[in-house]
Amino acid sequence: MAEFMDVHHDMRGITADQLRQAHQADLAIEGEEGVHFKQAWADPDSGVVYCLSEAPSAEAVQRIHERAGHKADEIHPVPLTV
Amino acid sequence: MAEFMDVHHDMRGITADQLRQAHQADLAIEGEEGVHFKQAWADPDSGVVYCLSEAPSAEAVQRIHERAGHKADEIHPVPLTV
Numbered sequence: 001m002a003e004f005m006d007v008h009h010d011m012r013g014i015t016a017d018q019l020r021q022a023h024q025a026d027l028a029i030e031g032e033e034g035v036h037f038k039q040a041w042a043d044p045d046s047g048v049v050y051c052l053s054e055a056p057s058a059e060a061v062q063r064i065h066e067r068a069g070h071k072a073d074e075i076h077p078v079p080l081t082v
Numbered sequence: 083m084a085e086f087m088d089v090h091h092d093m094r095g096i097t098a099d100q101l102r103q104a105h106q107a108d109l110a111i112e113g114e115e116g117v118h119f120k121q122a123w124a125d126p127d128s129g130v131v132y133c134l135s136e137a138p139s140a141e142a143v144q145r146i147h148e149r150a151g152h153k154a155d156e157i158h159p160v161p162l163t164v
Contacts, residue, residue, distance in 0.1 A: 005123050014162065015162075019162045023164045041087050043160050044162065046158055076130055077127070079124075079125070080101045081123050
């Protein structure tokens with residue numbers, strides 16, 4: 001398992017409820033790909049959302065995000081953490 | 083205090099030691115601006131580094147990063163977290 005940070009752009013105006021619902025939609029199906037979405041952070045003004053996950057691959061992360069209705073614009077493995 | 087996610091590009095090839103040293107350089111002076119750098123994640127292949135902090139402002143985050151020798155390319159407040 002590796003850690004990934006994925007980024008969504010164009011989420012301007014996202015609310016706390018919408019972020020929670022999007023995260024719940026991921027959590028509901030993440031196990032089918034062996035993914036776990038650990039945390040997400042959103043800036044409603046610029047529309048950027050960051051999601052931190054553990055997953056077998058970036059493709060697995062994207063498959064869950066796509067099925068949940070919010071494809072990521074970037075997905076980076078982040079093997080280094082401090 | 084608010085949370086911020088800042089992003090550094092062009093850190094290709096960064097090592098675990100370099101990430102740790104950069105983070106330590108931030109921690110050593112962060113108190114002077116009331117900032118706390120909580121965590122950082124790096125992708126040596128694409129060269130992107132994400133830093134999560136608590137701070138009074140994005141400008142305070144940038145002042146610490148600049149003084150520590152690694153100015154951020156983007157700094158986003160992330161008022162929503164899940």
